[in-house]
Amino acid sequence: MRLKTITVSGPNEFTDVEELVKLAGRYRRAEIGVQVSGKKASFATARYWWLMALYMYCIKEKKIVPIALHINSDWVEEFCQGDVAQELINLLAFCNIDGTPFVRRVQLNFKIGREKTPDMEKLLATMKRYPKQRFILSYNPENAEFIQAMHETGTLFDLLYDSSHGEGIIPETYEKPVFKNVVQGYSGGLSAENVEEQLWKISKAVPIGREFSIDAEGKLKGEDGHISLAKAEEYLKKASKWDEV
Numbered sequence: 001m002r003l004k005t006i007t008v009s010g011p012n013e014f015t016d017v018e019e020l021v022k023l024a025g026r027y028r029r030a031e032i033g034v035q036v037s038g039k040k041a042s043f044a045t046a047r048y049w050w051l052m053a054l055y056m057y058c059i060k061e062k063k064i065v066p067i068a069l070h071i072n073s074d075w076v077e078e079f080c081q082g083d084v085a086q087e088l089i090n091l092l093a094f095c096n097i098d099g100t101p102f103v104r105r106v107q108l109n110f111k112i113g114r115e116k117t118p119d120m121e122k123l124l125a126t127m128k129r130y131p132k133q134r135f136i137l138s139y140n141p142e143n144a145e146f147i148q149a150m151h152e153t154g155t156l157f158d159l160l161y162d163s164s165h166g167e168g169i170i171p172e173t174y175e176k177p178v179f180k181n182v183v184q185g186y187s188g189g190l191s192a193e194n195v196e197e198q199l200w201k202i203s204k205a206v207p208i209g210r211e212f213s214i215d216a217e218g219k220l221k222g223e224d225g226h227i228s229l230a231k232a233e234e235y236l237k238k239a240s241k242w243d244e245v
Helices: 017-025 046-061 073-080 086-093 120-128 141-152 195-203 229-244
Strands: 002-009 030-036 067-071 103-108 134-139 158-161 184-187 211-216
Touching (some): 002 184, 002 229, 017 046, 030 103, 046 086, 067 086, 073 120, 086 103, 134 141, 195 211, 195 229
Parallel strands (some): 002 030, 002 211, 030 067, 158 184
16 A cells, blocks of 8 residues: 555644745655635635735745645535635636646535535536546545445545544544545544554555555644644654655
8 A cells, every 4th residue: 555645734824835835845745735614715814815825935936735725614515516716716726837736636525414415416517627636525424425426426536534523533443445446535633643653553444555645634733723834744754654664
């Protein structure tokens, strides 16, 4: 099995753009995950303009950083109904200096039972409007049936498995990949202190020859409640050792 992506989630308007880009550039599997919603990233918020500053810095310095937008709350409900926020339209249209999309992956954090159940046809139609992006579906027991039905349509996507619904709880055991042809990501309580141990546990669930990904956020925060680049670097450094196994 091969670790494909090591995601650092949570950088925001309190994160230094230059230092973040330098950090991501030191680790070839690194991805930066940014949480967005109408409340957090509309035109009137600092986060939207921080994302703009991140993009402009990458263009100016000719840097390419794998970015994933994690879409939540009102924006994910609207997206699933075919109504994409203008802010998202803008961000998903940006390209790097080599023509690749600035936002490489889009994670749809819909949680059936806590938010509206997506309209399958409308969601698939919306996803097709963004062929350059790879979509990640947040997977949990509540939406398993819906995602199974999506997979049966032949739609390509990645999965992020977190049975704790983003609460940062480490599972006792890790589930095997749900689908044979889908890259499965794992999250929930990962940190710089435990990522090596958890990678070994994940490896017991992932069949030989398969790719998988990991995503950490909560335990990478500092005392101020925002992402600590020092903790993020330690997490990336330890997780990157998996390439050497």
